[in-house]
Amino acid sequence: MIKRKWLLILLGLLLAAGAWWVWDSRQKNNKNIPPVQADQRILSEGIVYPVKYAQMVMPVDGMIGEILVAEGDKVKAGQPLIRLVRQDYEARVGSAGSDVARAAAAVEQARVNLADAEREYNRQQQLEAAGATARQQLDQARTALERSRAALAQAEADLLTQQNRKTEAERLLDKTELRAPMAGTVSFLDVKVGEHALLGTVLVRIADESAWVVRSDDLTELVIARVKIGHSAVLTFDGIPGLEIPGKVSMIRPYGEKKRGDITYTVTITPERWDDRLRWMMTAQIAIAP
16 A cells, blocks of 8 residues: 555656656747747738830820821820811911901001091091181091091900910910820720820820839728838839838828728838839739838
């Protein structure tokens, strides 16, 4: 019995020693494992844009008559891109020019009539002073003079109206030719000769391909306060796996817009370098390090 008791005690001590050894080993292993830090980066999705670009619409209604460029062409500022069929607009300018000429002739005739009326009035004044004419003749000359002045004023007003109409017709004719507002590359051309150019529809997009940015508009009010201008960012691209480009936050739009049920802010990332495989409107993943 005594031996059995001592065996049980010894067995209990061994079990306790084993349990302590297991517990101590676990504690040491836990001390050697580095703590896991949460990812503090702010993640969003963005779109590739050229820093400078132009989206052009035809400012007047009409049918496409000429297309003077093609996609991929390099253009200069002021270079013609598209012309509408211009006969109707040119006819309006010609008609307005004829109206201006007639109105100008009417002004000249009114000036001649006024000069004649002034001479007659002066003559009647001299005759009336000499007692060689009746008062009625002088009054008639005065009335004719006033009418001549009024007629000249009306003719000059009509001439100004016709000149304004001609200027407007010329302005509309000028708008039938779409010109490049900047130098760059024609990146988009969605029109054919003979098609009707709808007002407000983008027909041409021109990009200055010398500098690019990535813009994101999905940073909500819950995270935007953590983003500052100058923060580092890493750009990756769905269309080019493995490509990573470092960049910095260069702009945060102060005004928020309601999108997808949240108030979101537009953030612009300027890359430190670029890759020629990237294109306008490609999707980018943005990781900003606050």
